[in-house]
Amino acid sequence: MERYGFESLVTYLTSHAGSLIHHIPKVRNLFVRKARQAAYEYLIQKNPDRRPILVQMEKLQIALNLLDTVLNRIEEGLYSKNAVTRASTLLIQELILEPTGMTRDIRENFKAKYGRRPPGFLVIAPTQRCNLRCKGCYAKSHAGSGGTIPFPILDRIMREKTELWGSHYIAWVGGEPTIYRSQGNDILDLAERHLDTLFFMYTNGVLIDRGMARRMAELGNILPQVSIEGFEKETDDRRGKGVFHRILKAFEVMREEGVPFGIAVTPMRHNCDLLTSDEFIDFYFNKEKATLAWVFQYMPIGRDYSLDLMITPEQRLRLLERERELLWKKRLFYVDFWNSGPLADGCIAAGREGGYFYIDGNGWVMPCPYYQFSPVNIFEVYQNGGNLNTIYDQPFFEAIRKWQDQYAYARVGNEMGNLLRPCPIRDHHKTALEIIRQYQPRPEDEDTERWLQDETVHQGLIEFDERLAELMDPYWKNVYLKEESEEYKKTTSLKREIQAQAII
Ligand code: SF4
Numbered sequence: 001m002e003r004y005g006f007e008s009l010v011t012y013l014t015s016h017a018g019s020l021i022h023h024i025p026k027v028r029n030l031f032v033r034k035a036r037q038a039a040y041e042y043l044i045q046k047n048p049d050r051r052p053i054l055v056q057m058e059k060l061q062i063a064l065n066l067l068d069t070v071l072n073r074i075e076e077g078l079y080s081k082n083a084v085t086r087a088s089t090l091l092i093q094e095l096i097l098e099p100t101g102m103t104r105d106i107r108e109n110f111k112a113k114y115g116r117r118p119p120g121f122l123v124i125a126p127t128q129r130c131n132l133r134c135k136g137c138y139a140k141s142h143a144g145s146g147g148t149i150p151f152p153i154l155d156r157i158m159r160e161k162t163e164l165w166g167s168h169y170i171a172w173v174g175g176e177p178t179i180y181r182s183q184g185n186d187i188l189d190l191a192e193r194h195l196d197t198l199f200f201m202y203t204n205g206v207l208i209d210r211g212m213a214r215r216m217a218e219l220g221n222i223l224p225q226v227s228i229e230g231f232e233k234e235t236d237d238r239r240g241k242g243v244f245h246r247i248l249k250a251f252e253v254m255r256e257e258g259v260p261f262g263i264a265v266t267p268m269r270h271n272c273d274l275l276t277s278d279e280f281i282d283f284y285f286n287k288e289k290a291t292l293a294w295v296f297q298y299m300p301i302g303r304d305y306s307l308d309l310m311i312t313p314e315q316r317l318r319l320l321e322r323e324r325e326l327l328w329k330k331r332l333f334y335v336d337f338w339n340s341g342p343l344a345d346g347c348i349a350a351g352r353e354g355g356y357f358y359i360d361g362n363g364w365v366m367p368c369p370y371y372q373f374s375p376v377n378i379f380e381v382y383q384n385g386g387n388l389n390t391i392y393d394q395p396f397f398e399a400i401r402k403w404q405d406q407y408a409y410a411r412v413g414n415e416m417g418n419l420l421r422p423c424p425i426r427d428h429h430k431t432a433l434e435i436i437r438q439y440q441p442r443p444e445d446e447d448t449e450r451w452l453q454d455e456t457v458h459q460g461l462i463e464f465d466e467r468l469a470e471l472m473d474p475y476w477k478n479v480y481l482k483e484e485s486e487e488y489k490k491t492t493s494l495k496r497e498i499q500a501q502a503i504i
Contacts, residue, residue, distance in 0.1 A: 080258030082220025128361030341422030
């Protein structure tokens with residue numbers, strides 16, 4: 001009881017600290033220094049899971065890159081007071097003060113019961129409907145498609161993820177979250193009821209006008225991540241004529257109102273190099289002032305899937321090298337769902353520790369948006385008296401978590417599997433199929449049912465995996481693991497440099 005009283009005090013102080021961080025540079029610098037030190041001590045000095053040192057240094061560097069960009073954006077006056085307050089409150093509680101919090105008790109109780117720490121967040125499609133009809137959409141969304149999660153259920157999921165898992169993060173995907181409507185509520189009404197949660201909203205951005213941007217700035221807990229495909233030609237080709245200019249308008253009103261935003265890109269065979277080019281980076285980070293970028297390589301699943309749109313293994317290696325330059329030289333937060341496997345210790349699907357489940361607009365719960373098979377429906381779970389832990393308990397998900405453990409997550413140092421090809425459904429396709437065939441989860445819909453029967457796509461993915469292993473395994477060994485290699489030796493000076501950044 002006393003501890004929770006202390007936690008209320010901490011919450012009070014940290015929420016006021018957010019306001020000070022926003023207004024007073026000296027307080028801001030002190031906070032940043034504390035955050036850097038805490039990250040350095042945890043990742044490099046403590047290294048509790050005994051990961052390879054270069055893996056830990058990349059995690060620290062990406063955190064420092066994000067912190068520095070955020071600091072610059074605050075100084076440029078691009079974030080609202082509430083955005084700074086909400087994010088810093090969470091960061092202080094998670095990174096600096098977490099050991100004293102109720103969150104710690106929840107996570108430890110979960111571990112005592114299930115043998116692992118709980119998932120860290122959920123990816124949810126509040127609605128499967130969308131106002132656009134993009135080519136090759138993995139979610140197969142359009143105006144007439146799919147269901148919508150009723151507001152009270154969404155609200156309950158939000159509450160339970162905090163009460164049962166100590167989680168304060170949600171990613172909204174689509175469909176298009178900004179068109180969500182249920183019982184007179186929109187998606188921002190939900191964010192307003194859960195101010196202790198940060199919402200990453202993956203959106204096509206075209207409906208973000210000044211009114212919506214102003215509401216988001218006032219709430220301060222919504223971070224829109226806007227999908228783009230390159231510049232005007234590439235974006236309009238895939239998403240529809242005029243979309244690029246509407247996105248630029250959305251960026252403008254978000255900057256003016258103080259909403260931090262990022263971009264989300266989908267590398268395909270034709271635009272892969274463009275998405276990491278200097279011109280592209282300069283435009284979105286320096287001119288448009290994005291804070292971060294997420295990379296979702298095209299996956300041959302969903303609407304009109306095609307192996308020919310997927311990047312080749314050679315392109316993937318090139319993409320990795322360029323992404324590492326953006327990490328180490330350009331100092332950006334540019335994170336790839338696949339190539340950045342080292343940053344997350346591998347695949348985070350199926351409710352892995354700190355990872356997530358995906359819930360679609362019809363309530364089907366899946367390992368992730370690209371692994372479109374479900375053993376359980378949240379609407380039915382609630383009707384039958386269950387809760388989010390009923391989902392966690394499904395044998396199909398446990399089988400994936402076991403694979404993650406055996407491949408890399410439960411291993412230490414050089415014994416870890418190659419984190420540069422972490423994905424069961426794409427990089428270890430045979431394994432994913434075996435798990436699907438053994439546990440017989442329900443395909444998400446008819447498209448996925450057809451996909452499951454399509455031997456051509458499976459064969460294509462298996463051949464992709466074989467070639468990927470030929471390219472990525474030597475890279476993993478020589479760059480990340482081999483201590484006598486030139487690349488690895490550089491880690492000593494990098495370590496000093498990181499240390500210097502961390503204790504500035
Ligand atoms: S299954 Fe693949 S795409 Fe999904 S979280 Fe794991 S690595 Fe990422």
